[in-house]
Amino acid sequence: MIINQNQLRKVIPIASGKGGVGKSILSANLGIMLAAYGRRTVLIDLDLGGSNLHTYLGLKNRQSGIGNYVSDKSLDFNSLLSDTPYTNLKFVAGDVLVSGTANLMHSQRKGLISRIEKIDADFVILDLGSGTGLNVIDFFLIANAGIIVSTPQTPAILNAYNFLKNAVFRQLQRSLNSPKKVVNYLKDVVKDKKPGATPTISQILDKIEGISAKAGAEARAQVDGLLPHLVLNMGESPEDLEIGYSLRDLVGRNLGVSIGCLGFVYQDKAVAAALKGLKPVVVDREDSLVSREIDRIAQKILQSPQYPVMPLDLQEYEDSFGLATIEARNDFTEVDGMEDARQRAGVSPEDFLAIIAAQKKKIEELQGTVRMLTMGQGPR
Ligand SMILES: Nc1ncnc2c1ncn2[C@@H]1O[C@H](COP(=O)(O)OP(=O)(O)OP(=O)(O)O)[C@@H](O)[C@H]1O
Ligand SMILES: [Mg+2]
Numbered sequence: 001m002i003i004n005q006n007q008l009r010k011v012i013p014i015a016s017g018k019g020g021v022g023k024s025i026l027s028a029n030l031g032i033m034l035a036a037y038g039r040r041t042v043l044i045d046l047d048l049g050g051s052n053l054h055t056y057l058g059l060k061n062r063q064s065g066i067g068n069y070v071s072d073k074s075l076d077f078n079s080l081l082s083d084t085p086y087t088n089l090k091f092v093a094g095d096v097l098v099s100g101t102a103n104l105m106h107s108q109r110k111g112l113i114s115r116i117e118k119i120d121a122d123f124v125i126l127d128l129g130s131g132t133g134l135n136v137i138d139f140f141l142i143a144n145a146g147i148i149v150s151t152p153q154t155p156a157i158l159n160a161y162n163f164l165k166n167a168v169f170r171q172l173q174r175s176l177n178s179p180k181k182v183v184n185y186l187k188d189v190v191k192d193k194k195p196g197a198t199p200t201i202s203q204i205l206d207k208i209e210g211i212s213a214k215a216g217a218e219a220r221a222q223v224d225g226l227l228p229h230l231v232l233n234m235g236e237s238p239e240d241l242e243i244g245y246s247l248r249d250l251v252g253r254n255l256g257v258s259i260g261c262l263g264f265v266y267q268d269k270a271v272a273a274a275l276k277g278l279k280p281v282v283v284d285r286e287d288s289l290v291s292r293e294i295d296r297i298a299q300k301i302l303q304s305p306q307y308p309v310m311p312l313d314l315q316e317y318e319d320s321f322g323l324a325t326i327e328a329r330n331d332f333t334e335v336d337g338m339e340d341a342r343q344r345a346g347v348s349p350e351d352f353l354a355i356i357a358a359q360k361k362k363i364e365e366l367q368g369t370v371r372m373l374t375m376g377q378g379p380r
Contacts, residue, residue: 001171002117003225004145005306011116011124012301013046013139013146017159019130022233023047023149025271026294027127028056029282033298035089039122042081044092046139047129048104051094057084058278059091067095070108077115086283090121109138116142123301130159132166140167141174145227145308147262150247152232152240157247160230168201168223168255172208175222182208182215201255223255227308229262229320231297236267236335238328245321260308260320263297264328265290266335289334296327329355 004010014027024047031043045053045065054061063082069075081090104112116124128136140146150160173186185207189199199207201223209216232244241264251259270288274281282291304310310320317323347355 001141001225002143004143005227005309009120009122009124010145010301010307011126011143013126013128013142014149015128015136015140015146015163016130016149016156017132017161017163018150018156019050021130021149021151021156022231022265023130024053024056024127025281026147026149026231026233026265026297027125028053029280029291029294030298031089031123031125032057032086032280032282033295034123034125034301035086037298037302038088039302040088040090040120041123041125042090042092042119042121043084043125044116044127045094046126046135048095048135049099050129051096053127054091054093054096055278056275057091057280058283059084061093061096063091063093065093065095065097066112067093067098070095070104070112071098081119103133104135106134109135113138113142132163134170137163137167137170141171144225145229147229147231148259149231149233150244151234152236152243154243157243161247161250164228164251164257164259165201165255167228168226168257169204171222171226172201172204172219176208176215176219179212179215181211185211201257202253205256220256223257226257227260228257229260229308231262231265232324233265234267235264235328238264238325238332240264241321241325241328244324248321260310261324262300262320263293264324264331265293266328266331289331293327293331 002011004012014023016023027043031041035041043053043057045051047053048066051061051065064075064080066080069077069080080092082093084091116126126139126142128139130136148160148163150156169189176182176186186204189204192198205216205219205223208219230244230247232241235241244261244264248259248261251257266289268288268290270285270290271281274284277284281288282294285291300310301307312320312323317326
């Protein structure tokens with residue numbers, strides 16, 4: 001597993017528990033933004049069986065991709081990296097031209113992962129499929145700091161939780177090879193299908209520790225090393241972030257993993273409008289709210305040389321969720337239908353404007369602080 005904070009070269013897998021929450025939109029546009037800031041970026045469509053990242057980039061799928069690579073041993077992986085209309089951005093297509101790749105064998109997956117780990121670029125972004133299959137989880141675990149995308153609706157959040165739980169468990173299984181008693185215990189956990197039989201990760205860690213102190217310490221280090229980040233997409237109002245906090249708390253309590261928040265993205269008509277013209281939204285409508293929010297995510301990554309560890313101003317807010325909350329409140333002034341929400345919240349127009357003005361000032365100060373903290377320390 002690549003520990004992103006220790007690397008100049010960062011691999012950022014983008015996953016979700018539920019489908020259709022915006023992974024591909026985020027992958028494509030984040031890739032374009034990172035490339036626009038001068039970083040050599042590679043975007044890989046790893047949604048095998050459902051590849052469509054090319055459409056979000058406005059490309060025709062004519063080039064060989066992962067499907068061809070898996071089925072043709074003579075193909076050089078680097079030949080899959082094709083140019084895009086965007087300087088610094090290369091693209092690896094999925095499996096539209098060769099189907100049947102959805103269920104890779106373990107050895108095929110391992111081979112692919114080792115090729116991806118060796119790609120020479122500043123950022124490698126992986127657009128994954130949805131769900132908790134090993135094809136998704138093992139790609140997600142290529143790096144310790146993947147992005148998990150969710151909408152603020154309960155089913156999507158629960159699926160995100162389930163995804164993270166499966167990812168943590170898989171990481172334990174992959175990393176603990178001894179003693180045999182621990183290995184067998186982890187196998188038994190999977191086999192026990194009785195309702196309510198599945199222990200929480202915290203219980204699993206306790207049990208491993210009970211069997212072997214050394215394995216227990218290793219297991220905790222593995223879990224501590226995971227630093228996934230949430231992007232809450234298609235939000236309608238700042239209150240939607242509440243469910244993000246619930247996910248953070250649940251994941252912390254039950255999985256022992258502390259997740260960060262990379263940003264809150266509002267539902268924006270610009271996405272559909274750009275797609276109609278087969279153009280990426282950050283290119284077609286660079287001034288739209290969604291484009292600026294994705295730009296901000298790119299900047300947070302770039303301004304954090306040790307990403308996923310972000311230089312946060314903890315005197316101003318509790319954590320990265322606190323920063324996302326301030327940003328979401330600030331952005332809300334530009335969302336269609338905000339006036340209805342103001343009325344629903346029962347705040348007078350004067351108070352509302354005062355709150356917004358104060359938040360706007362605060363966010364500008366915060367952005368200034370983040371820039372100062374990281375000035376001149378970009379990944380390159
Ligand atoms: N912020 C947004 N505002 C408006 N529409 C959005 C937003 N984000 C995504 N969408 C729309 O939601 C749909 C799903 O997005 P996308 O294909 O990126 O999701 P996905 O998670 O990659 O889906 P899948 O699991 O099928 O791969 C698309 O039609 C996209 O236009
Ligand atoms: Mg997708």
